Every structure is written in structure tokens, then in C-alpha cells.
Amino acid sequence: MTTTSKVLSGVLVVIVLAATSLAVAISHTSACGPAPTLAPAQPMRAAVHRCYGSPDVVRIETLAKPIPSDHELLIRVHASSVNPYDWHMMSGEPYLLRPSSGWGAPLDVSLGKDFAGTVEAVGKLVTRFKPGDEVFGLGSGAFAQYLRSPDSTVVMKPANLTFDEAAAVPIAGLTALQGLRDQGQLRSGQKVLINGAGGGVGTFAVQVAKALGAEVTAVTNSGSLELVRSIGADHVIDYTHEDFTLRPEKYNLILDLAGNHPLSAYRRVLTPDGTYVIAGDISKGSWTGPVASLGKTLVVAKFVKQKLVAFIADINQADLATLADMLQTGKVKPVIDRRYPLEQIAAAIRYQETGHARGKVVVTVD
Ligand SMILES: NC(=O)c1ccc[n+]([C@@H]2O[C@H](COP(=O)([O-])OP(=O)(O)OC[C@H]3O[C@@H](n4cnc5c(N)ncnc54)[C@H](OP(=O)(O)O)[C@@H]3O)[C@@H](O)[C@H]2O)c1
Numbered sequence: 001m002t003t004t005s006k007v008l009s010g011v012l013v014v015i016v017l018a019a020t021s022l023a024v025a026i027s028h029t030s031a032c033g034p035a036p037t038l039a040p041a042q043p044m045r046a047a048v049h050r051c052y053g054s055p056d057v058v059r060i061e062t063l064a065k066p067i068p069s070d071h072e073l074l075i076r077v078h079a080s081s082v083n084p085y086d087w088h089m090m091s092g093e094p095y096l097l098r099p100s101s102g103w104g105a106p107l108d109v110s111l112g113k114d115f116a117g118t119v120e121a122v123g124k125l126v127t128r129f130k131p132g133d134e135v136f137g138l139g140s141g142a143f144a145q146y147l148r149s150p151d152s153t154v155v156m157k158p159a160n161l162t163f164d165e166a167a168a169v170p171i172a173g174l175t176a177l178q179g180l181r182d183q184g185q186l187r188s189g190q191k192v193l194i195n196g197a198g199g200g201v202g203t204f205a206v207q208v209a210k211a212l213g214a215e216v217t218a219v220t221n222s223g224s225l226e227l228v229r230s231i232g233a234d235h236v237i238d239y240t241h242e243d244f245t246l247r248p249e250k251y252n253l254i255l256d257l258a259g260n261h262p263l264s265a266y267r268r269v270l271t272p273d274g275t276y277v278i279a280g281d282i283s284k285g286s287w288t289g290p291v292a293s294l295g296k297t298l299v300v301a302k303f304v305k306q307k308l309v310a311f312i313a314d315i316n317q318a319d320l321a322t323l324a325d326m327l328q329t330g331k332v333k334p335v336i337d338r339r340y341p342l343e344q345i346a347a348a349i350r351y352q353e354t355g356h357a358r359g360k361v362v363v364t365v366d
Helices: 004-029 083-089 095-101 165-168 171-181 199-213 222-230 263-268 289-303 315-330 344-355
Strands: 043-049 058-064 072-082 114-122 134-138 146-150 154-156 191-195 215-220 235-236 252-258 268-277 307-310 337-340 361-365
Touching: 004 095, 043 344, 058 344, 072 165, 072 191, 072 344, 083 095, 083 344, 083 361, 114 146, 114 165, 114 171, 134 171, 134 315, 154 315, 165 337, 165 361, 171 199, 171 252, 171 268, 171 315, 191 199, 199 215, 199 361, 215 222, 222 235, 263 268, 263 289, 268 289, 289 307, 289 337, 337 344, 344 361
Parallel strands: 191 215, 191 252, 215 235, 252 268, 268 307, 337 361
Antiparallel strands: 043 058, 072 114, 072 146, 072 361, 114 134, 134 154
């Protein structure tokens, strides 16, 4: 063996050892830590996960009521809703998330993002909200009686909406709105296909696309065909009987919430200048999960004429306000499949995780 090949072999061994150590470290899951034993002066009930795992690791514990900082609101939560995001945070999968969510165990033991509730107190620099306001938005730890949230991710709840309905909106509504209007540049009269139309994001997407003046084709399973028709879909395709990528129709835009076809198949049913937008997929791979499909879309986009886009929803107040207007005027109405009390949060996450909820799964907090 020459000196060069000895050095190269040594470097290769070091790289393999480093990659293996990183893989072991990133995929390591620690045992659940204990709950705190001191009783807080101002207690509340909250869902907590002190380790990564299935919904079985989620417990209801008594924690201290949060204290809002200068730019935050203290919200008394009336309802929340479950998103695939909560499952990712609970399970710590894909592992790629763990450098930010916590190696081995979650850095943030709380769960839940979407909420609707009443403002209980405001930080000293908050001017837009006051105690008693009925609001909805996003914060951390929404599966709880109280949460603190930045005032920039909250808007007033339209009076015609119940708290349950408002809690169904934030992540799913923003994803639908931004996927169609911003990423997809959907214009009136265009043909859009929504793959995954019967789920949380999909039921908002059908209605937002109609509100933007599009002709909507909704792809869903047999059990949700009537539902998507009832919220405005012009055409429906049952994916258990037919593969839409083999049909002759072409679409200006495909909003993909299932990611269950190859990119080449989606491109075949796009117009030559059409746009494909993927927000997520149904794969539950431990290592990369939906990140692989999103990444692949971005790479292929560099080499083809049609526009291919992968995106993560941007949490912002302006778009929450746009959704509030659409809800107020009745252009959009949240579709709620099931409601679970906070105490049954594990069952709520388990049901959402099936990937076949018809609309949103709401968690009610008394
Ligand atoms: N990028 C972002 O910022 C962002 C934000 C929110 C959500 N997401 C992602 O978007 C996706 C949808 O979210 P969601 O809240 O709507 O979840 P969801 O309510 O669980 O919906 C999942 C959808 O996938 C469809 N589906 C499941 N199995 C299928 C199959 N074998 N073939 C075709 N379709 C299938 C379901 O259709 P049926 O009900 O008809 O079976 C349903 O419409 C998830 O992957 C989520 O992670 C991304």
C-alpha cells in the first residue's frame, strides 16, 4: 500500500466512524424524566412529554401558570387543534429535527401550537390586545389551560366562529392560504388539484381555492368525497379507485399534501407552465420523514421548466388576519372531524396520526 492510499484509508475510517457516532447520537432516545414534585403556587393542567415516543409518553401534569413577558399575552385556552407538527415534536422524528428539538429528549416538554382562547393578561409593551379579548393564533404549549404567546402571532377571533372552530385554523389555514396564493400564485379561472383534500390543510385549501376563483379538483378517499363536494370542490377523485396522475386532465396548479406519487407523474398532469407545490407527505420515515420529498422537489426544480416548489408555512399576523376575514365573511368554514377533551390528548394525537381525519381534530379545554 502506498503512503497516499494509507492516508486516504485513514481519512475514510475517520469519516465512517464520525458518521456512525453522529447517527447513534441523533437517533438516541432517552428514558422519560420524572415530573416535578413541587406544587406550583398558580397551577394549571397541561399536556407534557418528558421523552420522545408514541402518544403513550404524553401525560397531563400540573405545571405553573406561565407569566407573559413584555411582548406576550397570557391566554386562557378554550380549544386547540392537532397538527402533524405535534406528532413530529412528540416522537422526535424525523431525527433530522433533533439538533433543534433536543438530542435524546425534548428541550421543550410542552405540546400544541394552535389555540383559541381569551386574553387573561398582557405584557407591558402589548398595545393591540387587552384582557377579555377573544383571540386565536399560535403559541407553544397550546395543549394546556393557559399559554403565553407573542402578540405578533395572534388575531381577534371573528364573532361568528366558536372557539373550537377558531382553534382549527392557524397552521392548516396558513398552509392552505400560502400554498395556493403565494407559492402557487393561483389566479381566478385556473384549474387547481388538491392532493390530500379531505384532511386538515386540504379542507381549508378547497375553500381558499374557491374563494380565489379557481376550478377545484379534490383528491381524497371514498369516505371524504361528499365532504369535499360540500365545501365547494367542482370535481372529486377517489384515490382508492383511480390514480389522477394517469388521467388526461391538466392543471395549472397542484397543491400536494400527500406526496404519494413520483414527481414525474405530477409533472405529467401539469400544464407546460404549471406549478407544483408540496407542503408535506404521508411518509413517516424516522430519519428524514417529509424532508426528503421537500428536498428532492427543490433539487429537481433546478432542472425542469415547470415550477416546482416545497415550502414551510410562514407564521405571520397579516395572513392570520386574512384568514379571519375569510372566516368572518363565510368564504371559509373550518371542518371539524372530532373533538377530544384535554385529558384525552393522547387519543387525539393517535387519531390525527392515522392521516385520514376528515378535516381537523380539536382539543377542548374547559
Ligand atoms: N409545510 C408546512 O408548513 C406544513 C404545514 C402543515 C402541514 N404540513 C404537512 O401537510 C400534510 C397534510 O397536513 P394535514 O394537517 O392536512 O394532515 P392530515 O389531516 O393528516 O391529512 C393528511 C392527508 O393525506 C391524505 N392521505 C393519507 N394517506 C393517503 C394515501 N395513501 N394516498 C393519498 N392521500 C393520502 C389524506 O387523505 P384522506 O383523508 O382522503 O385519506 C389527508 O387528506 C402533512 O404531511 C403535514 O405534515 C406541512
